[in-house]
Amino acid sequence: MNAFSIGQFVRRPEFGAVLSFVAVIAFYVAFGGVSLGALFGAASWVNFAANLGIVALPVGLLMIAGELDISIGAMIPAGSMSIAILSGYYDLPIVIGMLGALAFGVLVGLANGFLAVRTSVPSLIITLGTLVAVQGLVLAGSVILTAAASVPLDAPAWAKTVFGQLILGKFQVIILWWLALTVIFGFVVHATRYGNWIFAMGGDEVSARNAGIPTKRLKIALFVLSSTAASFVGMCGAILFNSAQVSGGMNYIFNTIVSIVVGGVLLTGGFGSVAGIFLGALTFAVVNQGIYFTDIDRNWSNLIIGVMLMAAVLMNNTFRRMALSFVPKKKK
Amino acid sequence: MSDKTPILELQNVDKSFGPIDVLHNISLKVRAGEVLCLLGDNGAGKSTLIKTLAGVHKPTRGTILMDGQPVEFSGPRDAQEKGISTVHQFGGTFPLMSIGRSFFVGVEPTKGWGPFKVYDRKTANEIAVKAVQDFGITRIDDGDRLVGGLSGGERQSLAIARAVHFGARVLILDEPTAALGVKQAAHVLRIVNEAKRRGLAVVFITHQVMHAMAVGDHFAVLIRGAIAADFRRGEKTREEITDLMAGGETMADLEAQIETYMASHEGHPPPPAQ
Numbered sequence: 001m002n003a004f005s006i007g008q009f010v011r012r013p014e015f016g017a018v019l020s021f022v023a024v025i026a027f028y029v030a031f032g033g034v035s036l037g038a039l040f041g042a043a044s045w046v047n048f049a050a051n052l053g054i055v056a057l058p059v060g061l062l063m064i065a066g067e068l069d070i071s072i073g074a075m076i077p078a079g080s081m082s083i084a085i086l087s088g089y090y091d092l093p094i095v096i097g098m099l100g101a102l103a104f105g106v107l108v109g110l111a112n113g114f115l116a117v118r119t120s121v122p123s124l125i126i127t128l129g130t131l132v133a134v135q136g137l138v139l140a141g142s143v144i145l146t147a148a149a150s151v152p153l154d155a156p157a158w159a160k161t162v163f164g165q166l167i168l169g170k171f172q173v174i175i176l177w178w179l180a181l182t183v184i185f186g187f188v189v190h191a192t193r194y195g196n197w198i199f200a201m202g203g204d205e206v207s208a209r210n211a212g213i214p215t216k217r218l219k220i221a222l223f224v225l226s227s228t229a230a231s232f233v234g235m236c237g238a239i240l241f242n243s244a245q246v247s248g249g250m251n252y253i254f255n256t257i258v259s260i261v262v263g264g265v266l267l268t269g270g271f272g273s274v275a276g277i278f279l280g281a282l283t284f285a286v287v288n289q290g291i292y293f294t295d296i297d298r299n300w301s302n303l304i305i306g307v308m309l310m311a312a313v314l315m316n317n318t319f320r321r322m323a324l325s326f327v328p329k330k331k332k
Numbered sequence: 333m334s335d336k337t338p339i340l341e342l343q344n345v346d347k348s349f350g351p352i353d354v355l356h357n358i359s360l361k362v363r364a365g366e367v368l369c370l371l372g373d374n375g376a377g378k379s380t381l382i383k384t385l386a387g388v389h390k391p392t393r394g395t396i397l398m399d400g401q402p403v404e405f406s407g408p409r410d411a412q413e414k415g416i417s418t419v420h421q422f423g424g425t426f427p428l429m430s431i432g433r434s435f436f437v438g439v440e441p442t443k444g445w446g447p448f449k450v451y452d453r454k455t456a457n458e459i460a461v462k463a464v465q466d467f468g469i470t471r472i473d474d475g476d477r478l479v480g481g482l483s484g485g486e487r488q489s490l491a492i493a494r495a496v497h498f499g500a501r502v503l504i505l506d507e508p509t510a511a512l513g514v515k516q517a518a519h520v521l522r523i524v525n526e527a528k529r530r531g532l533a534v535v536f537i538t539h540q541v542m543h544a545m546a547v548g549d550h551f552a553v554l555i556r557g558a559i560a561a562d563f564r565r566g567e568k569t570r571e572e573i574t575d576l577m578a579g580g581e582t583m584a585d586l587e588a589q590i591e592t593y594m595a596s597h598e599g600h601p602p603p604p605a606q
Contacts, residue, residue: 191450193440196429200437203426210408210418211438271428320428324481 012323013264014276016316020262020308021283027304028286032294039286039293043170049285050178052255053278054233057185058226060260060277062123064189065222066202066269071112071127072230072256074134076249078104079234081138081151084244088153089146098159098235105231106224108134113220123223131253139246149246155239164239174236181229186274198222202269258305259284262312264319271320283308337400338363339533340385340416340502345394347384354380356558358394362502362533362550367524369544370537371577372554378537381554382506385535386418387411417500419491421507427480431472434479435460435494463493467523485516489523496527503527504535509543521546541573553577 028034039045055072062069079101087097108130115126142149155164165173189195200208201215209215230252238244263280265272287308291301338361347355354377362368372378383389385396387405395402398414405411408418426434433440436456442449457475464472469489472482479487488508495503505524509517517540524547528534538544544551551568553561553576561568561576568576571587593602 193442193449193451196433196437196440196451199429199433200426203428207426208437210412212409212412213438266428270426324427324478 012275013271013273013316013319014279015264015319016312017263017276017279017283019315020312021279021286023311024283024286024290024304024308028290028294028296032291032296034290034293039290042289042293043172044292045285045289046175047170047172048289049282050172050175051233051237052252052259052285053178053281054174054181055226055230055252056256056259056263056277056281057181057274058222058229059256060263060265060272060274060280061185061189061198062222062226063260063265063267064202064269064272065198065219066205067116067123067219067222068257069112069127069223069226070124070253070257071108071130071134072226073250073253074131074138075105075108075227075230076234076237076252077244077246078108078134078138079231080238080244081142081234081246082231083235084151084153084238085142085145087155088151088244094155094159097153101231101235102228105228108231109224109227110220112227113223116223117216117219135246142246150243152243153238154242159239163236164241166240172236172240174233174240177232177236182274182278186278189274194218199270202266202271204270255284255288258309261316262309264312264316266316266320338397339399340535341397341400342385342391343395343397345384345391345396347380347389348392354557355384355391358559360552360559360562362535364501364533365528365531366549367528367534367536367547368550368552369548370535370552370554371539371541371544371573372537373539373577376554377557378554379506380557382418382504382535382537385411385502385504386416415499415501416504417495417498417502418504418506419488419495419508421510425479425487425491425494427478429479430457430476431464431479431482431490432457432460432475435463435475435490435497439498459497460490460494463497464490467493467496467526469493469519469523483516484512485519488512488520492520492523492527496530496532500532502533502535504537506537507539508536509538509540517543539577541570541577544573545570 025039028039029036055076059069059072082101082104083097086092086100087094112123112127112130115121116123119126139149142151161173163173167173189198197208197213197218200211200213201218205215234249259280260277261267261280262283263272263276263278265276284305287304288301291298291304340362342358342360345355345358346353358381360368370378370381380389384391387408387410390404396405397403403414405414426437432453433456441452441455441459443452444450461472461475467489469486472486472490479490482490492503492505508520512520521543524534524536528547536544536547549565551561551563551573552559553573590602594600
């Protein structure tokens with residue numbers, strides 16, 4: 001069972017993501033005249049993938065659990081504004097600013113989670129509500145407190161080293177965070193019992209609850225994780241760029257959903273993998289940023305993303321069917 | 333099997349939702365190693381009765397006894413801990429999870445220590461496959477297969493094996509054969525017999541009289557929330573039971589009509605009504 005087998009691999013959720021990743025690069029090389037050396041040496045798409053990937057991981061877990069969180073779109077600017085207002089405008093120690101940003105993420109996550117558990121409103125609608133509400137809160141709050149929609153932040157050297165420096169002058173340090181988080185998430189989801197609970201909850205919530213899984217607590221924890229992760233990405237951005245704006249972040253909503261689905265997660269829950277989410281973010285970043293390395297006009301990139309999404313979803317459906325009917329060799 | 337005290341007993345249980353009475357004066361007993369078949373047409377109150385047994389609903393009046401002692405379930409979890417397991421038509425299994433993972437949802441075996449407690453896939457798969465095979469489903473031999481790839485009968489069997497493995501004493505089967513083909517249903521009925529042989533008390537809910545007759549020791553027919561008949565194996569024929577469920581003589585009359593027609597028309601059934 002440990003030996004590598006094609007059958008085993010094809011039925012893994014991330015198989016489609018591997019194919020998409022290879023296909024997109026092949027497409028760029030064949031039709032865009034990309035040199036692989038330039039593409040893999042470039043930082044822009046890796047930086048893009050890391051920022052996207054950190055948000056996509058917990059949102060992907062939520063999707064596996066059968067829920068959705070789009071309030072992340074507002075949590076990214078909320079995270080950067082929190083730290084910039086606290087540590088930039090009010091000159092509090094940077095640690096206070098960081099804690100403030102993360103605490104704001106936890107609070108919004110708790111609100112999302114409690115609403116999702118207590119009401120029967122779909123989480124898409126709940127988080128749409130918090131998305132708009134947080135946007136309003138951040139804009140109004142920053143105008144009242146600082147009389148501006150953009151706040152500078154001067155982070156001390158250690159904070160820049162850990163959260164917002166450029167390695168070799170171009171790679172954001174957040175890439176390391178992304179890799180570390182992917183390993184941690186991968187371990188928890190695929191190797192511990194908590195991961196099993198998430199899959200069970202997404203597969204059939206009533207049966208999962210009957211089997212004794214604390215579905216409510218688990219769901220709230222996942223919502224907290226996703227909005228805190230978004231807030232973290234915003235915080236790192238503010239430290240890196242020395243300033244924060246109230247706008248931005250909305251692109252992340254669709255970008256994360258696309259990369260998660262391309263990564264092989266079933267939109268209705270119960271199926272997916274951390275490796276798939278990781279590869280999905282990577283693939284999305286290649287399409288989105290890699291186009292600058294090609295002769296193809298930048299304006300085509302959304303068309304490619306759309307086609308890729310469709311192809312990935314169709315492919316994933318096929319693979320899932322294969323997974324269901326797969327019986328490993330051995331005699332019957 | 334030796335002791336005559338029923339594992340689970342209902343005494344004069346009523347259940348109403350607000351002004352609507354759903355169950356009237358239900359008294360039932362299930363003993364170890366016995367299959368009680370609950371028969372009833374749609375809307376007869378079967379599901380309310382199951383939910384009362386499984387701790388989802390509390391009876392409005394009357395008592396539930398376990399091993400002769402009155403009990404009150406605070407919820408389905410509580411009933412489960414006391415040994416009452418419900419298996420629904422499709423419930424309890426997760427189509428996109430592996431057999432091993434699905435079997436151990438909520439009680440995953442782990443190895444290692446501290447934060448590195450790892451889900452023990454090998455043990456889980458071995459135990460799950462063995463538990464199912466002990467019930468005679470030998471076609472399941474790989475715990476890594478996804479549950480959704482199993483047939484309906486195999487999924488039912490997996491769910492029943494799971495309940496038994498985790499110490500169920502009373503097994504409530506909610507229409508386990510309703511959506512299954514003839515062969516698959518036979519499969520499940522064999523599993524029910526095996527559970528009975530192991531000394532479980534089984535409450536088997538169905539509206540298929542044939543299936544009930546195949547495994548039942550004791551029958552109760554539910555009509556409009558009340559027990560219309562309560563009899564033991566062999567006391568009534570299939571026709572009588574069907575009539576009871578339909579609430580009258582209509583079915584027998586209809587069958588008699590068809591039979592007379594066929595007798596006088598060289599075995600041809602009557603043409604469909606115009």
